[in-house]
Each structure stands twice: as C-alpha cells, then as structure tokens.
Amino acid sequence: MAGTIEVLVPGGEANPGPPLGPELGPTPVNVQDVVAQINEDTAAFDGMEVPVTVDYDDGGSFTVEVGVPPTAELVKDEAGFETGSGEPHSEFVANLTVDQVQTVAEQKQSDLLSYDMKNAAKEVVGTCTSLGVTIEGNDPREFKERLDDGEYDDLFADEAAAA
Secondary structure, three states: OOEEEEEEEEEOOOOOOOOHHHHHOOOOOOHHHHHHHHHHHOHHHEOOEEEEEEEEOOOOOEEEEEOOOOHHHHHHHHHOOOOOOOOOOOOOOEEEOHHHHHHHHHHHHHHOOOOOHHHHHHHHHHHHHHHOEEEOOEOHHHHHHHHHOOOOOOOOOOHHHHO
8 A cells, every 4th residue: 555645735834634634544654743744844945835745655654755845936935925916917016136036046946947047047037927026126028138148147157067
C-alpha cells in the first residue's frame, strides 16, 4: 500500500483537515506526525500555498518533500497583497522593485523553465503582468522590454556564466 500524496497546503499552517486529512486517512501513517513535519518544513513560507509531496510505505514511515510555492504566491507575499487585479492591464494592485523581482526569481529559479536569472526574471514579470503588479511604477511589459534591451544585465547576470 505504499504510495505518494501531492497537495497544496498553507505554509506552516497544515492541519489534519482537508485537503491533507482525507488523503492521509486511509494510509498507514500517523496523520498528526505528517502534519507536524509539514508545518516544520514549510514554516518559512508562512501563509503561502506550498506544494508538498508525502511518500509513505506499508510500515507507516513517510518522507515529506516541500516544493517552492507558485510564482504568484511569491509575488503576492513580496508585494504584500492578497488577490490580483480583475483588470490586470489597466488596474494595478501593487508595485515591486527590481530587487524584489530579483528575489522572487532567485527563490523560484529551480522550478522554472528558464536556464538563467534573466529568463527567470522574465517569467516573474509575466506573472506580474497577469496579477496587475507594476515594476518600479511601470507596466511590467515595459520592464520586460528594458530587461530584453540589457538595461538590467548587471542585476540578472547568471552566476554560472560569471564563473
């Protein structure tokens, strides 16, 4: 009966209720132990939705693997807002600095399709576009153009390329 369960839980706030409890209930693991481990491992992502994978075996032992929260969650946390704009191309709900874009890109790079920091930043900018978040007070599409033109190459230089 060994298996794997994948769920999204609020960081540091998982509980034995849904979505975790109903998934773990029929397994041989101690649900409270799994919840405690998840809360300990996700404490740094307080309140953000975090992808978690629980692998368990027939003896009741388990391992918890914590993924990186979705880019939108990281942007919301960094900018300090709850929900994106209903009209993201005309109504903006928050503003990020270039340093905040860099922070989110660094946190998320391992989960993104990009090969370097510059392209990771472009993926973050795309999320900002859909959420209605400006960057340095400008439309994120304008920021992406400046990023493409090399204006921020010094900030988003790939460490591997620099080595």
